[in-house]
Amino acid sequence: MTKETLASLAAELETCGQTLLKLAEALRAKEETLAPEPQKNEPGSTKLTLEEVRKVAADKSRQGFTDEVRGLIQKYGADKLSSMDPEKYEAFLQDLEVMGHAG
Incomplete structure (x- = not known):
């Protein structure tokens, strides 16, 4: 050669x-963006943590939905994610999951 x-x-x-x-x-990155399946918060079940919710919100923000994520946080009565009522995490995640999907 x-x-x-x-x-x-x-x-x-x-x-x-x-x-x-x-x-x-x-x-x-794709693996990290897969949102955890919403958990039903029945007695004895594990509740979502701020870290889990923050990860999904950050991924959506990186995908170009920063303004939408901020608006959603405000919709749930908070000015930032860390001040959101943890009882609202599940519904917030469900709204995040459909963000960006046409339909």
Whole structure:
């Protein structure tokens, strides 16, 4: 093999590696955006935490729905997510899940 051929193959291999890293990051991001299934808060069940709700809201914001997320927080009677009544988390998450879906 010539020096030029080796350099070309090395460059292609590097591009392939970078593409694989981007793909892995995209898959991780997709996994993080999957909202937890709404839980029925029956006696003995686990309630949603601020961290769980914040994660979904942040993902929606990163998808370009920042203004809509802010409006939704205000709809639930809060000026910021951390001041929202935890009893409203489930309904808030349900509204977040449909955000951006046509229909």
